[in-house]
Each structure stands twice: as structure tokens, then as C-alpha cells.
Amino acid sequence: MNTSEMINAIKIKGSFPTSDDLFSDDDFLVLLNHQFKTEIFPLMISLSEEYFLLSKDYSVTQGGLYRIPSRAIGAKLRDVQYLDASNNVQDLNRLFEEDRKTTKSGFYIVRNSIELTDDYTSNTLRLKYFGRPNKLVLTTDCAQITSIDSATQVTTDFVPGPFTDALLVDFVQNNNPYDLLSYDQSLVGVSGLSLTFNSLPDGLEVGDWVCIAQTSPVAMVPEEIQPILIQSALVSCLASKKDKSLEYEAAVLERIKLDAKNMMDPRVENDSIKFRTGNLLGYFSDRWY
Numbered sequence: 001m002n003t004s005e006m007i008n009a010i011k012i013k014g015s016f017p018t019s020d021d022l023f024s025d026d027d028f029l030v031l032l033n034h035q036f037k038t039e040i041f042p043l044m045i046s047l048s049e050e051y052f053l054l055s056k057d058y059s060v061t062q063g064g065l066y067r068i069p070s071r072a073i074g075a076k077l078r079d080v081q082y083l084d085a086s087n088n089v090q091d092l093n094r095l096f097e098e099d100r101k102t103t104k105s106g107f108y109i110v111r112n113s114i115e116l117t118d119d120y121t122s123n124t125l126r127l128k129y130f131g132r133p134n135k136l137v138l139t140t141d142c143a144q145i146t147s148i149d150s151a152t153q154v155t156t157d158f159v160p161g162p163f164t165d166a167l168l169v170d171f172v173q174n175n176n177p178y179d180l181l182s183y184d185q186s187l188v189g190v191s192g193l194s195l196t197f198n199s200l201p202d203g204l205e206v207g208d209w210v211c212i213a214q215t216s217p218v219a220m221v222p223e224e225i226q227p228i229l230i231q232s233a234l235v236s237c238l239a240s241k242k243d244k245s246l247e248y249e250a251a252v253l254e255r256i257k258l259d260a261k262n263m264m265d266p267r268v269e270n271d272s273i274k275f276r277t278g279n280l281l282g283y284f285s286d287r288w289y
Helices: 003-013 025-046 097-101 223-240 246-264
Strands: 053-059 065-067 079-083 089-091 107-110 113-116 124-130 143-148 153-156 168-172 180-191 194-197 209-212
Touching (some): 003 025, 003 223, 025 223, 097 107, 223 246
Antiparallel strands (some): 053 124, 079 089, 107 113, 143 153, 143 209, 153 194, 168 209
16 A cells, blocks of 8 residues: 555545545645554564664775664664675674773674774674655655666656756666665666666666655555554544544554564464574464574
């Protein structure tokens, strides 16, 4: 569902007349984005199934600082890794200010940046993090691809006004699971309905979206999660106007949240054990330890 369809769903479920000026479409978008942060983010992260996982590489120089990516949920990192000249991966140990008096090797967090110890002077630092799904916007703020004309050019149904040369854009999948196909890509040229880039992401299809960076007209979560977002926004609307159906709809929200968690966890249905570095957080035969 795109944002227009989600807004219509809220209006239907809440019996909001189309002409009702209590909530505008922009108001519904504000609620959808707020509930995305308060309901959907925590739910998806709690599953520990690597949804939203992204990574960013930095060239290492001695004494350098490396910013935690702005898309990282909670400015939090999943892993800090060092790649040597042969691309062998080494997990780095986190150190604290008290460790500066020692010869320990690893990394420090300095405000919102990573600082490596002096024994790392070259090669690659890789930061892995859970990327914040893009802010929901109306479909008219994005361009939907109608044809892929070459390895660098697409034709769209509409080009929003802000789409100009050098604009940073994201490519967003229009089908389940509504993935982020590529991000922070520079728009090289705009000609009529044609958009040109240095390259196009793998898996791009007709119907997918070109959006201003960190925005999207579709909720970037599996379809099974989208009803939770709609229901959560509906409950917020009903709460704001003290609607008598609030209690019922809030109970529905809790039920569909539980149903979704049971449906989506585990993500791989077999008898494997799910690990997280250094700790067993997993399951075996549907039992948690």
C-alpha cells in the first residue's frame, strides 16, 4: 500500500468523511510517521532478524574519526569491523575512556563517531547498523518508474519539482518487502520525464520509486506489518478526539501485533539456532533460551 491507500484505509476504518477537516492528509502522514517510530521500529528490531541492516565503509587513516551514519536507528551500531588488505574481517572490541591509558586494541565511541586505536592505520572500517526506514510522503513527492531505458536512465510517470541535477535520491521497491534498493544516489540529469544516474541498482523494476533521499511513498516493511501501522495511526486519531470506539480498536491493535510477531519470527523455519555475537539470543525447535 502506498501512503494514499493507507490514508484512505484509516478514513474508512475510522468512518472519517472525506470532507472532514479534523484531519488533513498531511495530519495523517504525521501520525503514520510518528507511529512508525513508536510502534513499528521497536517491533521489527525486537525480532532480531536483521531487518533494515545496512553497512558503510570508510578508508582508515591513523587518528581519524568516522561518523555513525545518519540513517542509523538510535545512532546505534550493530557491528564495528576492520577489513585488512585481503578483505579478511575482524570484529573490533569496544573500548572506553578509561582504556586510553592502556595498550588495548579496538575502538572508542566519541559522541557520534568511531575512533580507532593507533594500531589501525590503513585499509577499511565497516560500520553495520540498522537503517531507519524512510519517512513516509505522498506519492506526488516521488517519481514512479514506467520504463528502464538503459543502465543509467529511467522514464517516470511524473517528476516532482525538487528533482534537479545533483539531488540525492533513494530507489524504493514497490512490491513486498518494499526494500531500499539503493540510497543517496546522485541525480545526474533530468529531461522531461527521464531521469539519468551514474548507475541503477540491481533488481530495479518498472513500478519502483525514485524518491528524495530518506523519503518513500510506501512503508518499507513487509506487507504483514502494514496493517499494524494503519491500525496504530487509527488508534491515535481516535484517542485525540476521545472516540467511543478507541478501546475496541486499541485491543485490535494489540491482537494484530501479536499475530504479526508470531507470523514473522523466526524468519527461517528450521531447527537452526539463532546467534548474536557473543550471546545466544536464539531459538531451538521454537523454544527460547
